[in-house]
Structure formats: C-alpha cells, structure tokens
Amino acid sequence: MNADTAARVRALVDSASGDLLGYLVRRVSPAEDAADLLGEALLIAWRRRRELPDDPERARMWLFGVARRVLANHHRGVRRRLALAERLHLELAGFAAAQSGDPADSDEGREVRAAVAALPDELRELVMLVHWDGFGIGEAAELLGVNASTARTRYQRARGLLAAALVGEPAVG
Template structure:
C-alpha cells in the first residue's frame, strides 16, 4: 500500500475509529492514544492491510487489540501501584512526635529551590555518589561537589533561620577527625 492509499484509508476511517475508541475508553485522551497507536501499527504493517472496506474492518481489529493491551497495562499498573503502596506503608518510618523538628525540617526542605532539593535528595535519599549524580544531571563531578556544598549551606542557613538546629551537625566530623585540618589550626 502506497502513501496516497494509506492517506485515503486514514481519511475514511479516522472518525469511525475515534468514535469506536471514545465509546470504550475512560477519557478522550485514552481514546486518542488508541487511535494514534492503531494508525502507527497500520503504517508499519501497511503491506498487510487489505483493500477497500476490508481495511476499515482490519483497523477495527487492530484498535480492538490496542484497547486490550491498554486495559491489561492499566490493570498491571493498578496492581503494581497497590503493591508499592502496601510496601511503602509497611516500611514507612514513624512520623516525628508532635513538637519535634521533623515537620519544620520538611517545610524548610520543601522551601529550598528545586535544584538544591534535587541535589540533596540524590545524596540523602538515593545514596548516589558525586560521580553518579554528575551522570544523572549531565554535569561534571566537580560541579556536583560545588553545587552540593552550596546547597548544604543554603539548607543549613534556612534551618537556622527557621529556628531548627542543623540535625546533621551532631553527626558531622569535627576538625580533630581531619588530621590535616587540625594540624593547620594548631599552627595558626
């Protein structure tokens, strides 16, 4: 089937196929996806498409299979989402006690610029190294180090401004843990 023939079949069958999909889908967007996928398959398999009115029926068959695939995918997604929710609720750490700093820290974190939040989250939540973050963000490892240093500084200042002690300060090593730094401070 040539391009002109395909264009003619498309023009003759687009509206009926869209109606078919609209009557079977939950949203117009889903119906549009079904029709688009149907014609994408038809284009790839144009040599198999029959001529005349049989093309319309063949396209209904393709749309029927696309809808079935879409429904199976939606069911799989629903099952996976339910399993993930159950897993997350089972493994969710307890919320901080009222009056604790947890909500305040979360509020300060949410108020940070997106770029800072993403960097801090990649380190703290995803456990990525500077090199791995550089790959994710498409920048150099050195740039990650500089940006992360600045993001941590902005976060610490925002915590202090909110009246929240920096929760990582107690865990951060002091100069004594760094011999090169402590020897320099003894010399001055």
C-alpha cells in the same frame, strides 16, 4: 512502497477514522485518550501497510483489528499502572506503620528531628543521608556532588551543631 498502496491507506483512513474514533471513545476512560489511541493505531497501520488487504471491507476490518490490539495494549498498561500504584501504596502504608512504633515519635525523637531540621540545608541533607537513609559519608558526598573531604568536614560541623542544640548550648560553627 508504491503510490497505489499509499492512496489505499489514505482512502481507508479518510473513510474509517471517524468510526474508529467512535469505537475507541466508547471503550476508554477518559475519552480524551481515544485520540491518542487513534493516532497510535493509524501509525501502526501505516507501518504495516504492506499487509493491507485489497478488498475495501477487509481493509476496514483489518484497521479495526489494529485498533483493537492498540486498545488491548492500552488496557493492559492501565492495569499494570494501577497494580503498581496499589503495591506502592501498600508498601508505603507498611513503612508508615513500621515507623509509628519508632522511638522517633518520643519526645527525644521529636527533639532530634527538630535539631536536624534547624541545620543549614547542606548539613541537614548530609545528616539525613547518613543517618536516616543509611549511606556512608563517601556515598552521601557523591549524591550531593561534593568531594568526600568536604562531606567529612560538613558532617563534623553538623555533629557539633546537633550536640550543642540537644544539650541546649549555643552553637559555635
């Protein structure tokens, strides 16, 4: 790159950045995003500086075109994030509705949940991974960062504690 191109880019940025920021502020919400978009537009303009027109007015229009495309990308990203959040919200609502008819809402289900909640942390998480999340003991061991034999031993201990809690006996272990 020659010094002339760098000087033209600097002059263009100096003369147009205020107007460019105003253009972006009027088109995004929250307005604080405009500064990030301006930075992105200027970075792209710098990377594509070899395409900068020689005519100062055409160069200004070129820079606004870069900013317009950055703004369009920003709006597409916002729409995608909102759509994803909506899909996730609907999925979670469907999951919660499916769970509402679950026998876990019964007295027995509450009793089991209370017994599981009373387990020590490492046992509770293992039981939840196996019974509520559908992992095998080996997979749960991997997720917990313990070897499979340790997980099997803990699982047996948890079963004993749960059985004792559910029949009202004092727990041993």
